Amino acid sequence: MQLSPLTLEDKPIFDKYVDQPYTPLSNYAFAPLYIWQDYFDLLFTICSSPKHTTSDQMDYLCVYAKHDDDYFMPILPIPCSINNPTYLEVVNKAYQFMIDSNQNPQIARIENVPKEMLSVFNTLGFDDYVKETEYVYSTEEMSELRGNGYKQQRNAYNAFITRYPLAEYTHYQSSHKNACLELYESWRKKRAGKYDDPIYQAMLNDSQSAHRIGITHAEELGLVGRVVRINGQLCAYTFGYELNRDTFCVLFEISDLNKKGLAQFIYREFCKELLGSYKWINAMDDSGLENLKQVKQAYHPKRLIPTYNITKKYNENCTHLS
Numbered sequence: 043m044q045l046s047p048l049t050l051e052d053k054p055i056f057d058k059y060v061d062q063p064y065t066p067l068s069n070y071a072f073a074p075l076y077i078w079q080d081y082f083d084l085l086f087t088i089c090s091s092p093k094h095t096t097s098d099q100m101d102y103l104c105v106y107a108k109h110d111d112d113y114f115m116p117i118l119p120i121p122c123s124i125n126n127p128t129y130l131e132v133v134n135k136a137y138q139f140m141i142d143s144n145q146n147p148q149i150a151r152i153e154n155v156p157k158e159m160l161s162v163f164n165t166l167g168f169d170d171y172v173k174e175t176e177y178v179y180s181t182e183e184m185s186e187l188r189g190n191g192y193k194q195q196r197n198a199y200n201a202f203i204t205r206y207p208l209a210e211y212t213h214y215q216s217s218h219k220n221a222c223l224e225l226y227e228s229w230r231k232k233r234a235g236k237y238d239d240p241i242y243q244a245m246l247n248d249s250q251s252a253h254r255i256g257i258t259h260a261e262e263l264g265l266v267g268r269v270v271r272i273n274g275q276l277c278a279y280t281f282g283y284e285l286n287r288d289t290f291c292v293l294f295e296i297s298d299l300n301k302k303g304l305a306q307f308i309y310r311e312f313c314k315e316l317l318g319s320y321k322w323i324n325a326m327d328d329s330g331l332e333n334l335k336q337v338k339q340a341y342h343p344k345r346l347i348p349t350y351n352i353t354k355k356y357n358e359n360c361t362h363l364s
Contacts, residue, residue: 043139045106048076050262056086059103059120067349068176068291069117069154073263073283077252077293079191080350082107089119089132100128104136111150113140124162134166137354155350168352174327178289178345181323184313191342196300196305200305206272211311214260214267214279221276222257222269222296226250229296230265237333245329253294256281265293268315272307277301280307290320 046054056072068074075084085106088137102119119136123129133152140150153173155163160170187196214222230246237243260267260281270278278297285291292312297304313323327349328335 043087043089045085045087048079048086048105049078049297049333050259052086053262053264056103056105059101065106065122065156066176066178066289066324066345066347067154068285068286069349070120071283071285071291072263073256074291075107075116076259076263077256078107079255081248082109084108088178089136100126102129102132104132106140109149113143114149115140117154118152118159122159124159129202130162130166133163151351151353153349153351155352157241157348157350160350160352163352164309166354168354169237170350170352173349173351174329175347176327176347177341177343178347179292179323179325179341181313181317181320183344184322184323184341185317187310195310195341198303198306199310200303202301202307204345205303206301208272209307210271211308212271214257214269214281216261218269218279219257222279223254225269225276225279225298226253226296229299232299242331244284244324245331249294253296256293266290268308268312270297270304270311271303278304280308284320285324288320289322290316291324291325292327293326305309306315 046052053072053076060070061070076082079263079269084288085108087104087106089102089104090100100123102121105115105117106113109118115136119129119132128307137150137152139149142161144150154171163170183192187199188298198322227250230250234243234246256263256265263283264279265283267279267281276300278295280292281297282290282292292309295305295309297308322344325338325343328338
């Protein structure tokens, strides 16, 4: 199997294959994969299904992430068409490539599989386990913050606009890049000083690279970016992307921790802007962090969508799937 590096120039190819309406999972888009390129070699290939008849001949995009000498797949081959037997053959072929290529075959896995697909893969001998849970909200509720359930967020928002009536919510421009990166560094240091969990500390460092790549290449990645400035100083930013016609995904958001209500302000203003275009806001997962989980639960998600990884047993003597 011949793999090619996944570059910014390949985004049109990715977009051609991704079956956006099928799944609400955030990783079935180019940007959330590409921003992690500092930690994985991202590669892709076009796999053709075995040709049983002329009508069922299809091509699928297979994306791999390589760390050291081992591969895994961050998403299923796309477009996802589990009702097509030839698609399942492509999945097996893609998985077999990892088994044959990895120094450690146990690293082989396919991530971000929707729950509704698991039964099909289980019948093919795949095991599954929960990876993360994504939080999906009503855009209308996020833009209005009505009722007692949103009293805390609404009060914080109101306190912010009272204290900072001239706060400017505006489009991200490339000239804002350095200020955004400086804000992240300040935010990271404050978070690192508050939480001494080594896993959290590592995640803060890893995310710094992802934010840098996303911010630097926002236009090429198709990201929608907004910033908040107070007295000319950039103090918050948020970026996201269209996942499908109904759902917008918030990729990341950072705000000055010293300005009470700023986080609620930029999030609500972003949701107000998205209202009318998207019914749902996917705020991604909580990375297993209890503090982030509490924040996301406090906004009362309409749906909690689990994502799964699938793996398959292999014969250690011949390194073939059993």
